[in-house]
Amino acid sequence: DSVFANIAKAPEDPILGVTVAYNKDSSPIKLNLGVGAYRTEEGKPLVLNVVRRAEQLLVNDPSRVKEYLPITGLADFNKLSAKLIFGADSPAIQENRVATVQCLSGTGSLRVGAEFLAKHYHQNSIYIPQPTWGNHPKVFTMAGLSPKYYRYYDPETRGLNFQGLLEDLSSAPSGAIVLLHACAHNPTGVDPTVEQWEQIRQLIRSKGLLPFFDSAYQGFASGSLDADAQSVRIFVADGGECLAAQSYAKNMGLYGERVGALSIVCRTADVASRVESQLKLVIRPMYSNPPIHGASIVATILKDRDMYNEWTIELKAMADRIISMRQQLFDALRDRGTPGDWSHIIKQIGMFTFTGLNTEQVAFMTKEYHIYMTSDGRISMAGLSSRTVPHLADAIHAAVT
Numbered sequence: 088d089s090v091f092a093n094i095a096k097a098p099e100d101p102i103l104g105v106t107v108a109y110n111k112d113s114s115p116i117k118l119n120l121g122v123g124a125y126r127t128e129e130g131k132p133l134v135l136n137v138v139r140r141a142e143q144l145l146v147n148d149p150s151r152v153k154e155y156l157p158i159t160g161l162a163d164f165n166k167l168s169a170k171l172i173f174g175a176d177s178p179a180i181q182e183n184r185v186a187t188v189q190c191l192s193g194t195g196s197l198r199v200g201a202e203f204l205a206k207h208y209h210q211n212s213i214y215i216p217q218p219t220w221g222n223h224p225k226v227f228t229m230a231g232l233s234p235k236y237y238r239y240y241d242p243e244t245r246g247l248n249f250q251g252l253l254e255d256l257s258s259a260p261s262g263a264i265v266l267l268h269a270c271a272h273n274p275t276g277v278d279p280t281v282e283q284w285e286q287i288r289q290l291i292r293s294k295g296l297l298p299f300f301d302s303a304y305q306g307f308a309s310g311s312l313d314a315d316a317q318s319v320r321i322f323v324a325d326g327g328e329c330l331a332a333q334s335y336a337k338n339m340g341l342y343g344e345r346v347g348a349l350s351i352v353c354r355t356a357d358v359a360s361r362v363e364s365q366l367k368l369v370i371r372p373m374y375s376n377p378p379i380h381g382a383s384i385v386a387t388i389l390k391d392r393d394m395y396n397e398w399t400i401e402l403k404a405m406a407d408r409i410i411s412m413r414q415q416l417f418d419a420l421r422d423r424g425t426p427g428d429w430s431h432i433i434k435q436i437g438m439f440t441f442t443g444l445n446t447e448q449v450a451f452m453t454k455e456y457h458i459y460m461t462s463d464g465r466i467s468m469a470g471l472s473s474r475t476v477p478h479l480a481d482a483i484h485a486a487v488t
């Protein structure tokens with residue numbers, strides 16, 4: 088019999104498995120609010136106009152070839168990605184203190200950064216928020232780091248447990264790695280305020296903790312690329328070191344192209360060049376070098392002023408549509424007199440609302456209303472439209488009364 092006869096059947100992924108269940112449902116009123124992927128008012132995936140324009144330019148460019156990229160990826164893309172997150176005027180960039188490598192979207196950037204740290208950094212504890220994106224602990228464990236949790240979300244206020252966060256980071260061993268969501272925290276939609284970020288920065292620097300930013304939604308939370316990068320930029324401005332993982336999946340709609348970058352901000356240019364040389368030794372045996380198409384689209388858009396401006400307009404439109412979905416859902420629950428305080432729906436930001444619904448209520452909504460969402464009560468606001476808000480509001484109303 089098969090040499091794999093004793094392999095166990097693995098469970099579906101808590102997030103991506105929701106789409107598997109959704110696809111199996113034949114109901115005409117089913118609604119997928121699981122995966123964090125943007126949908127238009129018509130409920131369709133969106134390819135940005137500026138992305139199609141960039142692809143046309145690429146297709147019509149006779150000089151384009153399909154050669155291997157360097158292990159570190161497309162050089163233009165790396166430089167432009169660093170500028171996007173750290174700011175065009177970043178002293179770290181001007182002083183050549185940033186090592187940037189193109190990776191397989193956000194997940195790949197986190198994984199390469201984690202493998203690099205497991206190999207070269209003196210601490211392998213990485214403090215991650217409670218709760219956080221479901222894949223974080225798995226990515227870090229597989230890379231050889233050991234995830235620990237720091238308090239982040241307060242179920243009572245459905246806001247930030249700032250005291251808990253400060254206490255847990257204060258008691259972390261000095262030098263521990265700290266994972267921070269740059270903006271639009273997944274799954275809670277709760278971000279620290281500007282003042283709270285400054286307190287976090289002071290604590291992290293005073294204890295010599297190593298900040299590792301995960302920036303999967305830059306521009307998507309507030310509609311402003313600069314506002315959504317402020318948390319990262321205050322750390323870089325103080326001259327200290329940090330890592331930052333970037334994804335273009337959501338803010339440029341390049342989900343399946345797997346486009347991202349890992350940047351490591353170092354104290355000197357000499358350290359940055361040695362760090363980059365060691366990053367190449369992590370990447371080469373992992374996937375050798377990254378895919379060319381998606382990074383070429385991003386570089387084409389970021390290097391052209393008109394296309395960059397068109398992108399910012401389309402990005403703001405996506406962010407605004409999500410914000411309007413928040414208001415419409417909040418109003419619909421208010422109109423129904425749904426018991427409970429639902430103001431967190433309009434206070435939270437980014438792709439997701441952490442509703443506070445429990446697993447039984449979620450299961451009820453899936454069974455009776457064909458609403459697909461993650462079992463922790465998270466809903467992707469991007470999956471909603473004006474047409475489907477009433478259906479979701481009916482389901483929530485029924486689930487809590």
Ligand SMILES: Cc1ncc(COP(=O)(O)O)c(CN[C@@H](CCC(=O)O)C(=O)O)c1O
Nearest residue numbers: 102122123192193194220273301303334336
């Ligand atoms: C905080 C965070 N980091 C990284 C990623 C990874 O994104 P990449 O596609 O690798 O660039 C996501 C995507 N999380 C979404 C999308 C589905 C998923 O991968 O889980 C989500 O949580 O629904 C994320 O939310």
